[in-house]
Amino acid sequence: xxxxAYCAAMMIVIVILLPLLIVKGCGHPTAEKPPExxxxxxxxxxxxxxxxxxxxxxxxxxxxxxxxxxAEMPADFDMEALKAQAVxxxxxxxxxxxxxxxxxxxxxxxxxxxxxxxHCQAWISKxxxxxxxxxxxxxxxxxxxxxxxxxxxxxIVVYKGNIANTLFHASSPGRTENNEDVWSGTAVPxxxxxxxxxxxxxxxxxTSIIISNAEFVEKLKKAYADYKFGEDIFKTIxxxxxxxxxxxxxxxxxxxxxxxxxxxxxxxxxxxAFSIKKNEDGSLKITxxxxxxxxxxxxxxxxxxxxxxxxYIEILKHYYTGVDVISINEYAAKSGVQ
Ligand SMILES: [Zn+2]
Numbered sequence: 001x002x003x004x005a006y007c008a009a010m011m012i013v014i015v016i017l018l019p020l021l022i023v024k025g026c027g028h029p030t031a032e033k034p035p036e037x038x039x040x041x042x043x044x045x046x047x048x049x050x051x052x053x054x055x056x057x058x059x060x061x062x063x064x065x066x067x068x069x070x071a072e073m074p075a076d077f078d079m080e081a082l083k084a085q086a087v088x089x090x091x092x093x094x095x096x097x098x099x100x101x102x103x104x105x106x107x108x109x110x111x112x113x114x115x116x117x118x119h120c121q122a123w124i125s126k127x128x129x130x131x132x133x134x135x136x137x138x139x140x141x142x143x144x145x146x147x148x149x150x151x152x153x154x155x156i157v158v159y160k161g162n163i164a165n166t167l168f169h170a171s172s173p174g175r176t177e178n179n180e181d182v183w184s185g186t187a188v189p190x191x192x193x194x195x196x197x198x199x200x201x202x203x204x205x206x207t208s209i210i211i212s213n214a215e216f217v218e219k220l221k222k223a224y225a226d227y228k229f230g231e232d233i234f235k236t237i238x239x240x241x242x243x244x245x246x247x248x249x250x251x252x253x254x255x256x257x258x259x260x261x262x263x264x265x266x267x268x269x270x271x272x273a274f275s276i277k278k279n280e281d282g283s284l285k286i287t288x289x290x291x292x293x294x295x296x297x298x299x300x301x302x303x304x305x306x307x308x309x310x311x312y313i314e315i316l317k318h319y320y321t322g323v324d325v326i327s328i329n330e331y332a333a334k335s336g337v338q
Pocket of ligand 1: 106107
């Protein structure tokens with residue numbers, strides 16, 4: 001009888017109590033576990049020059065990155081795209097912090113980075129970001145950005161152990177660009193032209209502008225005063241060829257050859273992926289596809305990849321050929337950076 005009672009007690013333990021313990025042990029952790037390699041010691045600081053308020057301040061690097069992601073990428077993008085953006089922005093900032101990459105001299109000497117997207121990278125304060133967003137979504141948006149930054153804390157992109165120059169742009173017309181096709185200089189092995197699809201819904205993906213004959217000629221002659229364009233400039237415009245990334249590589253106007261990027265800069269086009277139509281009234285209709293220089297990660301392409309299930313590491317590895325995503329701690333230990 002004693003034995004029977006013992007067996008009954010054991011059955012209760014096995015059938016009822018044990019499963020309860022197992023279920024409890026499998027519960028979700030209350031706090032999100034930080035990724036491996038998180039900086040555990042002193043937090044990195046960065047000096048930031050705010051070009052809007054004309055003031056500079058010292059910020060915690062991770063807090064600064066939150067402001068960059070809020071300024072550089074729509075908060076309704078997929079979480080993995082936001083994480084990829086956070087890592088690209090952190091890598092860019094860390095490259096400046098360590099002096100591996102330097103900003104153009106004379107703009108904010110002595111300050112590591114500024115908030116001008118055309119000079120360094122965009123940044124917005126939490127307060128201004130909250131104002132920019134719809135009041136119903138602002139708290140959720142900021143929480144989402146914090147999650148993307150915290151979830152990649154301290155992670156950067158390296159190529160063969162060196163900090164990568166993680167350039168990025170808004171959208172691409174099917175492919176990104178080789179760096180040397182956009183700017184002069186040698187080919188960077190991780191800034192290669194890669195496929196970038198699913199971006200057709202990007203804001204202003206296809207945009208047309210009209211330029212009058214007078215404005216077209218005036219800008220051209222002003223910028224290239226030493227060049228000879230001939231009399232009837234308008235009739236002589238001819239696109240000579242495209243880059244691997246599908247932008248205009250060069251075009252001929254009169255006897256002069258311009259790169260697609262030079263033409264884009266001159267007429268402030270959204271992209272060097274453009275077509276030109278001559279209107280009967282003498283004006284030009286220029287239609288662009290995509291937005292930005294086209295090198296490195298496409299933000300809309302990153303969102304498209306994320307929506308198809310790619311992780312932020314897969315997104316970064318897609319847009320930066322042959323790179324690794326490691327922690328600042330790991331980089332610092334290997335390179336001897338303090
Ligand atoms: Zn700057």
